[in-house]
Amino acid sequence: MSRPHVLVVSKPPPFFLEPLKAAFVVHERLHETDPQEFSKLAPLIRGIAGGGESTVSAALMAQLPSLEMISIMGVGYDGVDVAAALKRGVVVTHTPNVLNDEVADLAIGLMLSVARRIPQADQYVRSGRWGIEGAMPLTRKVSGARLGIVGLGRIGQAIADRAAAFDMSIAYTARSAKPGLNYPFYASALALAAEVDFLVVITPGGAGTFHMINAQVLKALGPQGYLINVARGSVVDETALVEALQQGVIAGAGLDVFEKEPHPLEALRKLDNVVLTPHMASATRETRQAMADLAVANLQAHFAGRPTLTPVPECC
Ligand code: NAP
Ligand code: 8YV
DSSP states (O other), X not given: OOOOEEXXXXXXXXXXXXHHHHHSEEEESXXXXXXXXXXXXXXXXXXXXXXXTXXXXXXXXXXXXXXXXXXXXXXXXXXXXXXHHHHTTOEEEOOOSTTHXXXXXXXXXXXXXXXXXXXXXXXXXXXXXXXXXXXXXXXXOOTTOEEEEEOOSHHHXXXXXXXXXXXXXXXXXXXXXXXXXXXXXXXXXXXXXXXXXXXXXXXXXXXXXXTOBOHHHHHHHOTTOEEEEOSOGGGBOHHHHHHHHHTTSSSEEEESOOSSTTOOOHHHHTOSSEEEOOSOTTOSHHHHHHHHHHHHHHHHHHHTTSOOSSBOOTTO
């Protein structure tokens, strides 16, 4: 049987691209690189493969009459118009769970980095300031502090598990309370922010969470409070965040994601009370390999007539 044609909409790492090429006829970003050729081949394309930050619009899907499935290498799929896909019976898959540890590790890493000023301490030693000025100013204790988690899903729970080992008290907000989990639930990010020292954001992006962390929430977090965002840039009003950081409304922020990637606001990049990482929470060789394997396995299952392993839930 002939190999199914798959349009790749991201710039995939070799360990994702190579198995795709072995199993399918791959068209790498043909819709962008050669629209004329793309319109000729579009009727043949049965699958789309992309990453967590990929955009798969209803307009793109409309050009693909044979499209059957979209496989995302990432747990977030806010760039995919899932409603449009499901409406025409296109299956959408993602890669949940295999990256929980990695993203939770980075959330804790950012929390420690910003509170203990690890990047600044590194610079202090490298630049020779230690030898000239003596000890660095004191930093902020993390162990035993109050942690608020915005989004207690798969990754949120992995963050809570790690924070428990730091003797942190844990509270959370989500769309609904989790009866099986013994942490206090707050009905909103605003109510939660007022009660914690560290607010970690780990919800999906998209319309439902757009600018959920706004000026009011930051004010509630307060001048001793830290914001950590490992979710999506869209969840935080970045302009309000910059203002809060500049004016001491909050103490600091650790950010892996930004409203405009890969070009975060210059004002944010200039601040001393932030630690910034380039959307790399899942980016270890081990975890990206596991994500790629799952994304390929989903495509293979579908085209072999089997159910996919990790379809996105139909509800959200
Ligand atoms: P998940 O298991 O679906 O958990 C999402 C959590 O967010 C759930 O607790 C959910 O509440 C909550 N939530 C959803 N919409 C909400 C809203 N409007 N208000 C309040 N809470 C809301 O997802 P996950 O696997 O933990 O992943 C979470 C997200 O992390 C991904 O979607 C992705 O955007 C991001 N992420 C980022 C990176 C990175 O590289 N920085 C890597 C991986 C993932 P309910 O439980 O009540 O539904
Ligand atoms: C990756 C992510 O940046 O899983 C997600 O939602 O944001 C990250 O793991 C990306 O998806 C890699 O393709």
